[in-house]
Amino acid sequence: MEPGEKRRFKTLLYEQFARMGKALASPHRLELLDVLSQGERTVEALAQETGMSVANASQHLQILRMARLVETRRAGVSIYYRLASEAVSLLWLSLRHVGEEHLAEVDQLVTIFLQDRASFHPMTVAELREAMQDERVILLDVRPQAEYQAGHLPQARSIPVAELKARLAELPKEREIVAYCRGPYCVFADEAVSFLRAQGYAARRLEEGVLEWQMLGLPIVR
Known part of the structure; x- marks a missing residue:
């Protein structure tokens, strides 16, 4: 050439x-x-x-x-x-991860707008997988129903956050609830955990979401 x-x-x-x-x-x-x-x-x-x-x-x-x-x-x-x-x-996740690594503004925004999240003691994927083996937790998908149907974590129940108050009786109080949504910047799970705790439930949010779970090579139910 x-x-x-x-x-x-x-x-x-x-x-x-x-x-x-x-x-x-x-x-x-x-x-x-x-x-x-x-x-x-x-x-x-x-x-x-x-x-x-x-x-x-x-x-x-x-x-x-x-x-x-x-x-x-x-x-x-x-x-x-x-x-x-x-x-x-993968392109979107890579862009996000590079921004998290190199842009201090991302951390500042999380600190300002999601300052209460630390009190929810977010659960890691590894912790969730261990808890799911002996059914210690109820896994709750609080995204819209259409997203749940498109793909969700194994054993997850679908109760969109907008329906949680009306369907609260479906959740037993003797088991811990782990809520997840779209990912680390989605606040649906935060809203669900805050509401559940106010009602006397033991509740936490999952650190990651469906996409991150899938990118780890873990199974998705469709």
């Missing part, structure tokens, strides 16, 4: 990789990827979940689609979006 051709090849190659970098350069699009890591959603559901208008969410999704980070399927009049592959989940 001639020197000029080599330079042209490198330029064109990195331009393609840069397409993905540009697609990721938006907090809205990163949040969309985070929600889609839990399972496919319609544009309307994604807009509601992320606090965007349908038009704005659709525009961001089109950018992600052009970068081949998401795919679609049509069911009747609805269009469902999903992550293009497991590699996209």
Whole structure:
């Protein structure tokens, strides 16, 4: 390959990789990827979940689609979006982990907004797996029902946090409750643990979420 051709090849190659970098350069699009890591959603559901208008969410999704980070399927009049592959989940987790490692602002935000979390004594994945072997705990998935159906941890019961008060009688008080949601920055589990403790339950949250569990090579029930 001639020197000029080599330079042209490198330029064109990195331009393609840069397409993905540009697609990721938006907090809205990163949040969309985070929600889609839990399972496919319609544009309307994604807009509601992320606090965007349908038009704005659709525009961001089109950018992600052009970068081949998401795919679609049509069911009747609805269009469902999903992550293009497991590699996209890994990309999002890698970006998050690098941010946690190198950006002091991430720790500052967690300290400011999630300052009560330490009192919940979060349970590690290893601790949960040990507790599940002898059924010492009840594992509670407090995400929306659609996300539970898309994939959940083994032995988990589904009680979305919005339904917890009405369904409290389903949970026996003699066993510890471990709640989990989308991941370390999801507050559904925090809300569930806070409510359960106020009602006299022994409750903790899982440190990680479904995606992190799956990336460890652990089984997911679909």
